[in-house]
Amino acid sequence: xxxxxxxxxxxxxPTRRAILARLAIGAATVGExxxxxxxxxxxxxxxxxxxxxxxxxxxxxxxxxxRCELRAEGLRAAxxxxxxxxxxxxxxxxxxxxxxxxxxxxPKGKSDGRKRRS
Amino acid sequence: xxxxxxxxxxxxxPTRRAILARLAIGAATVGExxxxxxxxxxxxxxxxxxxxxxxxxxxxxxxxxxRCELRAEGLRAAxxxxxxxxxxxxxxxxxxxxxxxxxxxxPKGKSDGRKRRS
DNA sequence: TCCATATTTAACATACTTGTTAAATACAAA
DNA sequence: TTTGTATTTAACAAGTATGTTAAATATGGA
Numbered sequence: 402x403x404x405x406x407x408x409x410x411x412x413x414x415p416t417r418r419a420i421l422a423r424l425a426i427g428a429a430t431v432g433e434x435x436x437x438x439x440x441x442x443x444x445x446x447x448x449x450x451x452x453x454x455x456x457x458x459x460x461x462x463x464x465x466x467x468r469c470e471l472r473a474e475g476l477r478a479a480x481x482x483x484x485x486x487x488x489x490x491x492x493x494x495x496x497x498x499x500x501x502x503x504x505x506x507x508p509k510g511k512s513d514g515r516k517r518r519s
Numbered sequence: 520x521x522x523x524x525x526x527x528x529x530x531x532x533p534t535r536r537a538i539l540a541r542l543a544i545g546a547a548t549v550g551e552x553x554x555x556x557x558x559x560x561x562x563x564x565x566x567x568x569x570x571x572x573x574x575x576x577x578x579x580x581x582x583x584x585x586r587c588e589l590r591a592e593g594l595r596a597a598x599x600x601x602x603x604x605x606x607x608x609x610x611x612x613x614x615x616x617x618x619x620x621x622x623x624x625x626p627k628g629k630s631d632g633r634k635r636r637s
Numbered sequence: 638t639c640c641a642t643a644t645t646t647a648a649c650a651t652a653c654t655t656g657t658t659a660a661a662t663a664c665a666a667a
Numbered sequence: 668t669t670t671g672t673a674t675t676t677a678a679c680a681a682g683t684a685t686g687t688t689a690a691a692t693a694t695g696g697a
Contacts, residue, residue, distance in 0.1 A: 410527070413527035413528035440656075443658085443675070443676080447655075451654095480601045483594050549644060560643085560644070562685070
């Protein structure tokens with residue numbers, strides 16, 4: 402699977418996003434990561450494998466623990482991809498703004514033409 | 520499925536990303552969108568449904584055609600989510616930079632201390 | 638009305654995902 | 668070496684995704 406697909410696919414699961422959010426606070430072991438979830442340890446372990454394969458986390462063995470840490474760098478390509486589309490939605494916003502400006506009641510009387518609250 | 524999962528899931532397929540890229544150029548019919556792919560029309564039609572459900576495209580009926588157009592606004596939440604992690608990878612970059620600065624050969628002789636090409 | 642064009646829906650096959658439980662593995666400490 | 672703790676792998680079930688072909692639907696025009 403291509404890298405981008407793998408990244409987006411890894412992010413398409415709420416458990417995995419929650420794990421990443423937890424790791425943004427700091428490194429943690431598998432057990433610690435699993436604790437908040439109503440899910441077996443093997444299930445969490447598999448989510449961690451998906452995140453590892455996607456390059457979003459790193460695991461180092463420490464005695465019988467695996468310390469997981471965020472590797473947000475793995476998000477960069479996905480961020481860049483989405484970023485390409487930002488101008489489209491911002492353009493959309495500009496169009497809406499322009500429309501509202503056109504259709505808003507015109508200032509009347511001795512107006513200075515400045516914006517005012519609706 | 521939650522919105523974010525739906526968005527990332529929709530983006531996790533190269534055909535769908537290619538369709539979005541095509542639509543960034545301009546609106547197109549289903550047939551036009553399908554043309555570059557070695558895939559049946561029903562398969563493309565289903566990809567378009569996934570994109571529609573994720574709010575990434577819009578379809579208007581025009582006679583017997585369905586004109587599809589990009590709705591990049593649907594990417595905003597995903598962009599925001601990823602953005603939260605940007606500081607982590609940029610921090611990482613800063614750390615690398617600091618490391619390189621520490622380990623780089625010190626300027627010697629009558630140096631002005633300015634950066635130079637490696 | 639009848640036909641051609643554009644697209645979707647139905648029915649199906651295959652593969653992937655994700656969860657479960659039970660067993661295996663790895664290490665630390667008694 | 669035996670035991671306890673942490674984690675992964677194996678085997679399985681259920682649900683979801685994605686592609687196929689054939690049939691259905693919708694519209695415009697002869």
